[in-house]
Amino acid sequence: MNERFNGIGWVVRQRALYVAILLWLLLSGAGLLCSRHTPAFRGLVIGSSRYLVLVVLMFGLVALLTRKRPVIDLTQRAPESSIARRETLAIWAYVAVVMVAGRLIGQHLFGEGIALHLNGSLVGATRVQSPIEVYTWAAYNGMLLALIPYVVFRMRGYSNEQLNLKSANPKSDLLVIVMVLAFSAGMDMMGPNIFQLTRHQQLVGGLMSFWLHMFGTDLPIMIVIYSILMPRYFRLFSPMTAYLLGAVSYPTMHTFESGTRYDSIEAAAMSLTFVYLLFIPAGLMKSFLTWRTGNAWVHVWAYHAISPHVTVDTRLIVNDFGIK
Structure with missing residues (x-):
């Protein structure tokens, strides 16, 4: 667990990297098999693979911008292994309960579950959501998946630095944010975006x-x-495995996105294939930004809050709220 990142040579020696590549190829193959019944899956496989190439280019940009920065050992921000293991299992159990409850509550109140994204975010909308549904979505997720976990872990004695919420190098973080945001927003301009409103x-x-x-x-x-x-993750696993777990955790929290179904084995397999193909590239980037800077806020400002949720998803909010 004391192994540290040490350049590209270190990266290519990591067995976990090749396991991840193999799993991605298998996932892409599953997507192509699904395309026999749902042709859109072929476009998803191709689009996700292309986007993954762009993500790798952004890796290179971030590595260049931070080449003089020491790599922060995130292991030192976690408790001892036994406590880290219990806390990891506990937070995932809590998240699972919130996600399942959100699915059921949303279906009961609005006909569609409360997920981590609104219907139509990033992809085409299948329905118009009412303002009260959108407000409920934001309040439910904000309180149960952000406010409560944060307060609980602060009460357990963890500082903002231990929670990756304090910058170790504000100037460098700002440079990374500006450059990655410019890159990402530029890609957003290639499709439907806010400037068409x-x-x-x-x-x-x-x-x-x-x-x-x-x-x-x-x-x-x-x-x-x-x-x-x-x-x-960094306390419990090798750095590369921890990084990849951080990446795959992102799509895992999107298991109940709109359009996913789990009423049969076939529907569940297609839903999970869709979710992981769609969200793994973004998860890899968010995880890399956090690993390299030690600051979770960097991914929020560089690769989430503005791009794509303003540059792209403003269209969705305008439609749902009938803004003229």
């Missing part, structure tokens, strides 16, 4: 999208995965 929709819808997504998905992801789980 009216000025009023951009201002009102953009502000609403920023705050609603901040509570509905940005803060929950940051607190659960990149503040609480990441240091504990």
